[in-house]
Amino acid sequence: MLIKSAQFLTSAARPEQFPAPDLPEVAFAGRSNVGKSSLINTLVNRKKLVLTSSTPGKTRLINFFRVNDAFMFVDLPGYGYAKVPHVERRGWRPMIERYLTGRESLKAVVVILDVRRTPGPEEVQLLAWLEESDIPPVLVVTKADKLSKSARAKQLNLIAEAIGVDPEELLLFSSKTRHGWDALWKAILELTQPPPEDERA
Numbered sequence: 001m002l003i004k005s006a007q008f009l010t011s012a013a014r015p016e017q018f019p020a021p022d023l024p025e026v027a028f029a030g031r032s033n034v035g036k037s038s039l040i041n042t043l044v045n046r047k048k049l050v051l052t053s054s055t056p057g058k059t060r061l062i063n064f065f066r067v068n069d070a071f072m073f074v075d076l077p078g079y080g081y082a083k084v085p086h087v088e089r090r091g092w093r094p095m096i097e098r099y100l101t102g103r104e105s106l107k108a109v110v111v112i113l114d115v116r117r118t119p120g121p122e123e124v125q126l127l128a129w130l131e132e133s134d135i136p137p138v139l140v141v142t143k144a145d146k147l148s149k150s151a152r153a154k155q156l157n158l159i160a161e162a163i164g165v166d167p168e169e170l171l172l173f174s175s176k177t178r179h180g181w182d183a184l185w186k187a188i189l190e191l192t193q194p195p196p197e198d199e200r201a
Contacts, residue, residue: 030112
C-alpha cells in the first residue's frame with residue numbers, strides 16, 4: 001500500500017460536527033493505552049499524525065484523518081481505565097454509539113487488543129455490539145514485539161478463547177517492527193473498496 005497523503009481533518013463530539021460522509025471510513029477502537037495511536041501512525045507511515053501519550057484516556061474526542069483522499073481513518077476514544085473524571089468517561093459511550101450507529105460511510109471497526117492482556121467484558125461487549133449492528137470487526141493484537149514467539153502463541157489462544165473466535169482470525173501487529181502491516185492494510189482495503197464489476201453483476 002502506497003501512502004501518498006495522510007492528514008488530520010477534524011475532532012468531533014457530536015454528529016453535527018462529523019465531516020461529510022463522502023469517503024469510506026474505518027474506525028479504530030481499543031482499551032486505553034492499547035497502542036491505538038501508534039498503530040494508526042505506523043499504518044500511514046507517519047510518526048506524529050496521531051499524537052501518542054503514556055497517559056491512558058488522552059483521546060477524548062472522535063478524530064478524523066483523511067488518507068490518500070480515498071478513505072477516512074476514525075480514532076475513537078479508548079475505553080476501560082482512564083485518568084479522566086468518571087463523568088467524562090461516562091459521556092464517551094453515547095458519543096461513540098451515535099457515531100457507530102448513524103454513520104453510513106463506516107465500513108469496519110479495527111478492534112485493537114494488547115497481546116499481553118486477556119480481553120475483559122468491555123472487549124466482549126464491543127464485539128457483540130458490532131455483530132448485532134452488522135459492522136465488520138478487524139481483530140488486531142498489538143505489541144507483538146513485547147513477547148517471545150512461544151508466549152505470543154499462548155496469548156493468542158487465550159485471547160481467542162476469551163472473545164469466542166478462532167485464533168486464525170487474530171491479526172498480530174507490532175508498531176515497532178511493522179509486523180502485520182501488509183496484512184492489516186489488505187483487510188482494510190477489502191472492506192473499503194467496492195467489488196470488481198464482474199462480482200457485482
